[in-house]
Amino acid sequence: MMDFLSSLKIKSENSGASTGQQWLSAGGEKIDSFSPVDGKLIGSVKAADKQNYEEVIAKAQAAFIEWRTWPAPKRGEVVRQIGEALRAYKEPLGKLVSYEMGKSLQEGYGEVQEMIDICDFAVGLSRQLHGLTMHSERPGHRMYEQYHPLGLVGIVSAFNFPVAVWSWNTMLAWVCGDVCIWKPSEKTPLCAIACQNIVAEVFAKNNVPEGVCSLVVGGREVGEWMSADTRIPLVSATGSTRMGKAVGAAVGARLGRALLELGGNNAIIISKDADLDIAILGALFGAVGTAGQRCTTTRRLIVHESVYDAVKAKLVAAYKQLSIGDPLNEKNHVGPLIDKDAVKMYLSAIEACKKEGGTFVVEGGVLEGAGYESGCYVKPAIAEAKPDYAIVQHETFAPILYLLKYSTIDEAVAIQNGVPQGLSSSIMTLNLREAEQFLSAAGSDCGIANVNIGTSGAEIGGAFGGEKETGGGRESGSDAWKAYMRRQTNTINYSTQLPLAQGIKFDI
16 A cells, blocks of 8 residues: 555544544445546445444534633644644645545645645634624613534535545634534545544644544435434535535525535636736636536636637647646646546536537547556546537536637626526636626626636635525635624623613513
């Protein structure tokens, strides 16, 4: 086995149920994790069963009773140490992310860096969990608002960011005083086990209650248990719109909270006033980064008719220079899709586009031969299409880019907004009026709107999330921490009277 597995305490057989430092005897089915890089078995995980799940919940409930009483800066100090541990484990964890998920090694390291960055953000936040004060209409009274931890937070994460998105939730939830239960993607379970091992070391040194950090590996049924569980006030779920609708309905039925980060069908508008060098670079990275398996991947390029041919020619030339292969080799730009089911979806999307009249200027296809034995490597493709094609309206989690033409900025914005999803968007322009229109209330309807940068690469400091079928959730920076807390309004009467509403009086 590769050396990075042993340094992360990954075994050939692993338990998929943990309450922190304690690993439970998992009673579910075995899940084999095969690398899309070379098709080899990395390791196996015994999934959690319902009994394991109940043990995890019980431990989490008990841990919350103590953890919520720790001062927030003390909780922040624990998170600071987690950040230091991640720095120490950045290389092996980044390699595991790359090998198990298939993203490039640079992106694997980058994902761990995102974890480090959110730790740093959360440490500062632990001293800033602020409320508000306001004047009371009653004399001798004071009013204010404060925030308290919610309790148990369920986290359902996706394969494409197997560690970073979990950390966006946990680090904030922990400094807020919550405890976390993680259901990772069954496609990348070893990354989750590695994170659990790293955090367990830090928690043990700080005598953190068992159950503050829990792991429940399994399939769809685990997410269903969490969504229906009234003991979990917040479920944060990242994945497809289909999955999010199911989670939202189940959590909503019990009047719980759902934080949803779902599909994206992101577009870059390239204006006639764009710097084409910047535009091409942003489109290229946005379209092929992580082999098109980011929720912020650029899937549509909306190009002004006057520069359309120039943009198309530059993109075709750029795509010819892409190196596709083993993502642990830093010379390669594009790695594999996650599995063969993803390859089937990619091929189906290409056929659907052709049937609707799309023309491919860069042909797709599955790569075969030496270095491609896993069967998961595909060619990034570019198709000329129309905005109303059904396949263009759909999010295909693969490197397929649709070229669309426009003549006016109003038309471009309408095309950008004319899909069910609303995550990330961008305009490439040096025209101030166009840029401001794009960012105005009449512009992009997405949760993220950029000027002269691509659709991917969100920073920790800003809230991450989108509108419409993207789910409306916000994670990471800004005031996203409020999602993990309950707000309480307090009124204190320090006078000698008790004035009643509407002037009501009792003769007593």
